[in-house]
Amino acid sequence: MDTTHATDPADSTDPTDTTDPTVRRFDTINLIFNPHSTGNAPDLAAKLRDQLAQDLPYTPDIRMLPTEHAGHAVDLARQAAGTPNALVVSVSGDGGYNEVVNGVMAAGTTDTVCAVLAAGNANDHQRTTARQPLAAAIAEGQMRDMDLLHLTTGDGPDAEAVYAHSYIGFGLTPVVAIDMEKGNKGALKEMISVVRTFAKFRPHRIQHTDGTRAKIDSLLFANIPQMAKYATLSEAEDQPADGKFEVILFPHTAKWKVLLKALRATTTGLGDQPSVARYEFTTLKPLPYQLDGEVRSAPANTRVRVESAPSALTVIG
Template sequence: MDAPRRFDTISVIFNPNSTGEAPRLAATLRDQLEEGLPGTPDIRLLPTQHAGHAVDLAREAAGTPNALVVSVSGDGGYNEVVNGVMAAGSSDTVCAVMAAGNANDHQRTSSTTRLDRAIIEGQVRRMDLLRITVGDDPEAQAIYAHSYIGFGLTPVVAIDMEKGNKGALKEMVSVVRTFSRFEPFRIDDSDGVRREIDSLVFANIPQMAKYATLSEAQERPDDGMFEVILFPHTAKWRVLLKAVRAATTGLGDQPSVRSYEFTTIDPLPYQLDGEVRSAPAGTTVRVESVPSALHVLG
């Protein structure tokens, strides 16, 4: 086992208005670390002030050598922290997430031990990220995802499921409700084939929204691959059966790739770790695995 990693600064970023008790959890983590890591010179609580602020806070925190940046948040808050750290270009910053808020798929599927214990033990590992680039311009901004990027039905259902529902029966009710509002979308695939699709998800984790099992593949977070879960457009009752299957027994093995590229036909919204964005019509979208891009704990 490697020697425990010790940090010069630990920044704990949280939303003071979180529905998941983030301020209390952040303060508790600070107290645990002050007790378990005596002598750490700088353990800071950094509350966000507005949407997107965590990106700026994380970028600034990652500008300090030998830093740990912790996100006390759901998947969206952690996404901001990851993008802030990546924007800083730091080679030694370590990230971690403590679950707070509604959606905590990444923490739930990837956590190996309680966070305070993981930080004290200091065993850092690497994980892949997903990178999405919208547009052919060499200056087009790349955005990173720690868990998934989704277009169409499945990500919409996943976000709807996270609005407080619990249990497989309520998950299925959520699927039906969202299904009634759903329309397929079209893309030109990189092989020149035009496809009409109900759902397209690029996944770095095997599950979304607690009960939706996307893939049974034994993927590792540092294998340089991600799973592609594609539902071609079909009769609505068939789509519904697939969505219910995802929420109950799972979808089974899915293909793994290193990159995937297509061109939008119409403006196309997508979910990136639960955050809604949009790609313009007639635009190239490229999703890639960035192997071992992030140092993590927990």
């Protein structure tokens, strides 16, 4: 839903008016960041804290919450969501925000609002969904709902479930990411790594629910229209709040054709893609996947289910 603050002079809504139910004033604002971030997260968090202390027309408890290890943001966000009327801000890239989102969702039914302040290398979500500078958005207090992707791997008591705010990719995307993580960062080295990985990449086989098997190069589920700064995945305009997600499937083909598709994604875009609320398949061999930038793997012979979680998260920014 679009709750963008009206700027028409005839609009009498005052963003500081506590009688307006669409305006949110928070009791606590939690800034979660990695103190060792390569994206200057500590300084960005401190700058936001100081700006909010100066600009907000009220005085919330602003908490600086540095993470101590991988996955710690999940715990910090879950604890913060246990406090009524809280805002949880992830000062991070897509991976850090993924942890915060999962922490808030793990807290169960709350009135917690989430936000992301871009820091780090991958900021696809903030880049494609932000409507205004975060400090100004918090001051106005205008919220909106956002869909999430809900991924379940396995069945029964051994099933694992996790949320993604932007995308889940199987096949070539996580394989490239794994290889890049092995080396040092840097544009030239990353490009060399991508070329090397692509040259030796082999397709993956999956089985659809109707029993048919398919050989794929890439299978991507997207809640946002763009990723990796330049790639336009679809032309959908209602993302990420339409109760569906886009499915971008690259069946196995010659490598030069895959390169042409990649080039098209970075220039004219891939065009309209199928939009669904649920997609299911079974892995036939271990299958790596990338979830908001974080690389994981699904075991062989595992049922994989991706579902839209409509309006699962309330956000600001």
